[in-house]
Amino acid sequence: MTAASIYRRRTLALLTALIAGSVMQVAGAADADKKEIRFGATAGPYADQVRLGIKPILEQRGYKVTIIEFSDYVQPNLALADGAIDANAFQHEVYLKKFSADRKLQLSEVVKVPTAPIGIYSRKHKSLQDVKPGATVSLPNDPTNLARAIAILQQVGWVTLKPGTDAVRASERDIDGNPHKLKLVQLEAAQLPRSLDDVDFAFVNGNFALASGLSLTSALKLEAIPDYYMNLVAVRTTDVNRPFVADIRDAYRSSEFKAVTQQRFAGFNPPAYQR
Known part of the structure; x- marks a missing residue:
């Protein structure tokens, strides 16, 4: 390899490095701007x-x-x-x-x-103790928020779940006890406040509850939210x-x-x- 070719290669490498550095500086400036x-x-x-x-x-x-x-x-x-x-x-x-x-x-x-926690709301009942056999309960239909609602159902004693159920993935298939024979109705979360006129109890995500004019303090029960x-x-x-x-x-x-x-x-x- 001749001295001239070595020089050309070194020059090319230097120019490539300078161009790359300039591009990085421009990208950094654009990011900062x-x-x-x-x-x-x-x-x-x-x-x-x-x-x-x-x-x-x-x-x-x-x-x-x-x-x-x-x-x-x-x-x-x-x-x-x-x-x-x-x-x-x-x-x-x-x-x-x-x-x-x-x-x-x-x-x-x-x-x-x-x-804002999920809450249980009702326009027909003043207490969770008012639950009657065959009562209708609306729940969010997306899997993660449905699991949250089912966990609350279990906490209030309205359902029991199969042993070993993962609380994060629970669905209606995991319910093995429904002593009140509740009718569970799954709806899109945004529609749950509107369902209050048609169901006995509704599980409503806090953001949609507030957006519809419900207050968190009017819920019959509020979720204790895990991290x-x-x-x-x-x-x-x-x-x-x-x-x-x-x-x-x-x-x-x-x-x-x-x-x-x-x-x-x-x-x-x-x-x-x-x-």
């Missing part, structure tokens, strides 16, 4: 948490925050994966993991958020380490947001960092 966040949330308390508590903090840091509201539990993750939004707040980790696995999406948790059912903020996995995601996490963990939670979201289960 991202100042618009499209935040998806289900209509009701989780959109309100962003609007009242998170958006003002992020705006102080120079971001423009647009809140996009959804009315179901499917579209927010699809919109996130497609890049239509940058973050969402509406789901717990069990749902996120199952939905991501089923749809082959790369989504990750950022931070837990104050969470894996606490709602969270999710982003695309490729974005987890980006500065705007760190700023979202810091906003939720701030003392300013804790004050908003205490003033405006009474009855919500607080995440560990607010306890």
Whole structure:
């Protein structure tokens, strides 16, 4: 190999390194310059948490925050994966993991958020003791929230489950005792508040209860939420380490947001960092 060819190779290697470094610098600058966040949330308390508590903090840091509201539990993750939004707040980790696995999406948790519990509501009865044989009970039909409702059914003594049942995956097939012969009606979670005129008791997710005008304190029973059912903020996995995601996490963990939670979201289960 001649000295000239060695020189050419070294020059080419140096130029390649310089170009790669320039590309990385440009990408880093573009990442740092991202100042618009499209935040998806289900209509009701989780959109309100962003609007009242998170958006003002992020705006102080120079971001423009647009809140996009959804009315179901499917579209927010699809919109996130497609890049239509940058973050969402509406789901717990069990749902996120199952939905991501089923749809082959790369989504990750950022931070837990104050969470409204599932409650048992009724317009026909004033107490759980009023349950009669053959009473109708509406439940959410998505697998993870159905499992939550069945766990509460077991806690109040309305059903018993087969030995060894996994509480996170429980379904009607796992019920081996139904002493009141309850008629269990599965509905889309957003429709559960509307079912109150037609059923004896309804299990309603907290966000949809509040969005429909129900108060958490009017529930006949509220769920004691385990950590894996606490709602969270999710982003695309490729974005987890980006500065705007760190700023979202810091906003939720701030003392300013804790004050908003205490003033405006009474009855919500607080995440560990607010306890």
